[in-house]
Amino acid sequence: MTPPRPHAGDAVLNLSTPLPVIDEDRLAGNIKRVQDYMSAHNLAFRPHIKTHKIPALAAQQVAAGATGINCQKITEAEVFADAGFQDILITFNILGAEKHTRLAALNERISGLKVVADSLETVRGLADHFAGHKPLTVLVECDTGGGRCGVQTPEDAVVLSHAIVSSDGLQFGGLMTYPRPHGEAAVEQFFTATIAALAKDGIACPIRSNGGTPSLFSAHLVPSATEHRAGTYIYNDRSMVRAGHCSLDDCAMHILATVVSRPTPDRAILDAGSKALTSDLLGFSDYGLIVGYPEAVITGISEEHATVDLSKIVGVRPEIGEKIRIVPNHTCVVSNLFDIMTFHRNGVVTRVEDVAARGLVW
Amino acid sequence: MTPPRPHAGDAVLNLSTPLPVIDEDRLAGNIKRVQDYMSAHNLAFRPHIKTHKIPALAAQQVAAGATGINCQKITEAEVFADAGFQDILITFNILGAEKHTRLAALNERISGLKVVADSLETVRGLADHFAGHKPLTVLVECDTGGGRCGVQTPEDAVVLSHAIVSSDGLQFGGLMTYPRPHGEAAVEQFFTATIAALAKDGIACPIRSNGGTPSLFSAHLVPSATEHRAGTYIYNDRSMVRAGHCSLDDCAMHILATVVSRPTPDRAILDAGSKALTSDLLGFSDYGLIVGYPEAVITGISEEHATVDLSKIVGVRPEIGEKIRIVPNHTCVVSNLFDIMTFHRNGVVTRVEDVAARGLVW
CATH class of the missing domain: 3.20.20.10 (Alanine racemase)
Structure with a gap:
């Protein structure tokens, strides 16, 4: 069967997960900001x-x-x-x-x-x-x-x-x-x-x-x-925010994931593990930042699951089936995991590109 | 250009690196040993x-x-x-x-x-x-x-x-x-x-x-x-050896790497980083075990380099150009990085298989 592949015009929040997605405007902003600095x-x-x-x-x-x-x-x-x-x-x-x-x-x-x-x-x-x-x-x-x-x-x-x-x-x-x-x-x-x-x-x-x-x-x-x-x-990614290079709003890559299990009141399981986020910590003690749930902590990952501690969340907790977005610790290693990358503007898919130079042995 | 791909009959130690390779006899032994146990x-x-x-x-x-x-x-x-x-x-x-x-x-x-x-x-x-x-x-x-x-x-x-x-x-x-x-x-x-x-x-x-x-x-x-x-x-992998499931000689996957730099007497740099070994630690504090140099410690990895501390080696230290073999901490995530996997028997390539189910988004 042909592997799944989003299409231009799809709503990002309807896409199946796990899926890394790139915000076109943030991408263009990052390219321009740095090039302008270098040119100056x-x-x-x-x-x-x-x-x-x-x-x-x-x-x-x-x-x-x-x-x-x-x-x-x-x-x-x-x-x-x-x-x-x-x-x-x-x-x-x-x-x-x-x-x-x-x-x-x-x-x-x-x-x-x-x-x-x-x-x-x-x-x-x-x-x-x-x-x-x-x-x-x-x-x-x-x-x-x-x-x-x-x-x-x-x-x-x-x-x-x-x-x-x-x-x-x-x-x-x-x-x-x-x-x-x-x-x-x-x-x-x-x-x-x-x-x-x-x-x-x-x-x-x-x-x-x-x-x-x-x-x-x-x-x-x-x-x-x-x-x-x-x-x-x-x-950009979470480590670059910490380094002071950029803000969270400059992080063009989010990894879309879905809450697939809520085994206990304090535990959520996502469908993104080390084969979507990688296990790069880069000095952090957790595996990425969940947008919209800043008190949630991705405490552990296995290959296709992330374990999230919800105990610090004061208000509403994510429910089974809910789509969430993760800012990865390190973006470069995420690109290296997937054959395709999906781009969007304001939540609507603009294009899907093959990650042409990945997977090669040397 | 067509990506590089080893061929049956090639000598493993002549292959370019980084490259994960699988020992056919260890593979077959692992399959048989576990199946025999289950059948019994x-x-x-x-x-x-x-x-x-x-x-x-x-x-x-x-x-x-x-x-x-x-x-x-x-x-x-x-x-x-x-x-x-x-x-x-x-x-x-x-x-x-x-x-x-x-x-x-x-x-x-x-x-x-x-x-x-x-x-x-x-x-x-x-x-x-x-x-x-x-x-x-x-x-x-x-x-x-x-x-x-x-x-x-x-x-x-x-x-x-x-x-x-x-x-x-x-x-x-x-x-x-x-x-x-x-x-x-x-x-x-x-x-x-x-x-x-x-x-x-x-x-x-x-x-x-x-x-x-x-x-x-x-x-x-x-x-x-x-x-x-x-x-x-x-x-099998280093974490399974530690768990007592198997011995080092049952680890069928080695990652071939080359010493590409010896910037100081105590430091070697390999051409295998987080995009070959992954950053999975699984409780270890270093990134894999170097066969033949048990005192060498892979203290750090970046995407395409590993940094090895040689200071504990008593005898001969690896030289620039030398091929070394690494038993990864976690084998399952290594398979997920490469489009092909190379198999050998006694150091001679037997076959190259496409890692057919990798790289797919969900």
Whole structure:
């Protein structure tokens, strides 16, 4: 049988659940607000498509002024290249012959492919494969306090930049970092020290790519950056409200769920579990915020159920069959669960998009 | 471009990552061990397909002796009905006109569809829709200590059973529970009290369905049960090892990952994050067990990266480019992330199956 799929014109509150839905006006507002900020500060903006994985949404971001897109996986980049995107930065250390082969094919297809590297191993692997092919642009990933990937010091960044510069088949693209929130000063320090040292050696550093949504509106505090990358801002979520990036009314994604059981006066069970909300806590102790029932607490989830503690609700409690809306803790992982995403304006479905770049192994 | 897909004959350790892989022999061993136990105790066995979502695997379970399958969503049941399965129990309260319509269509297609209900609201909704159609079999869900859905007492189970019996379009199927682990005594008490009370009213209770993997090998301590349901046992995972259900060598699913960065002597970064492992902790404080490096701790995950603390490793530490294998905390949610699942025997790929019932909204 054909899987269920909402249609334009459907009333959202009549749709079967669980179902993530996106408010078109909030989505457009989030795109515009962030692009306006970047444009005002002369920062190129490169949205990360991990949050939505939908080419039509990246097209909206580019139409608003984004200069390119950011992917995290080769398969994501392939989907967006198929959709016509040319300027794609994959912020990942890419290793291994099979990936190198696909990366080279992608590099032949689009004009602006870029990747990052934080080790000689990654650079040598790329250099060995790309020698004799169309050169691949490689940025050096810098750990400016995020504590994930990245060279640890400007001195190490310089060493790795030289390795890229001296490799046939590679072109040095500049620097990239995924900083800790509010880590602007550390990014600026790392970037300026590296840029200065490279300049002494006669090496230009055309791209300096900073990133992250939580403190996005402080991106101008890194004047050495030429571009900023962010993903979550397009939908926003409960963690971004907590971070002060946005308000609850800027959260474009709600997960529609239905109260399917009220086993006790204090307990409600919803039809949205870890396979709809994910188990991402991101520092919260519960699994999302229920719109209209702020005292209700999603205390537990299993795969297809959420358990809600109603004991703190003073007034009317949700009834069996009632549709409720959940602001998820983390929106990017929700997109990754479903084959389709449903959009609406004022509660009426506007379109349904395939989440084209999800489900792929690497 | 066509997404990457391994092929039979490929060496697993040459495959690009991240990639969940299933050991055929462990899989077969898990199926046989549990089925042998159920058969020895004259318990019908109904595997829950939520763990794999692959018809070919359910076929293996049925070939071994399972009498039917368990689904949690209508769309899952539809995929398995398309694949020829006739005896399907959906252990969910199904509410709403659109779902009732699809459920009725499914009921016309297969001979053994069954659902559960734990409220008069659910029963009335089903009864209103199914009156005049082929009758739908409904079991009463009982909360025997699991604390999720289910009527709270045998008295309430009797009341709801009567409501089903007296509804045109519905047929009373019996009782169902998803118990807490090692809750056998509570299940037995609840079932026997309900069965006895219904017998006094002349109502037979043909199916008494118990469930769960963690204390599966104690299922015989519920003699009133006619069948047992379990999902996780087919792959097993770290949480099942901790529960004492199995050993690490019975974990059929490993997630292949690659060390993509070694930014500091104590830190390794893998290319498997919450979009490969999920963020399910299930009581653990870390995100999976690395085979061969038991002292390594996956302290954090972002969407496409895992951060590993190597500081406790006494001997050799993993190097950039090295492939490692992770036993996930929870296998069922990993299956739900990927469009394909790769199987191997002794490290050589045997087959690649589509995870056919994943990604569907409800």
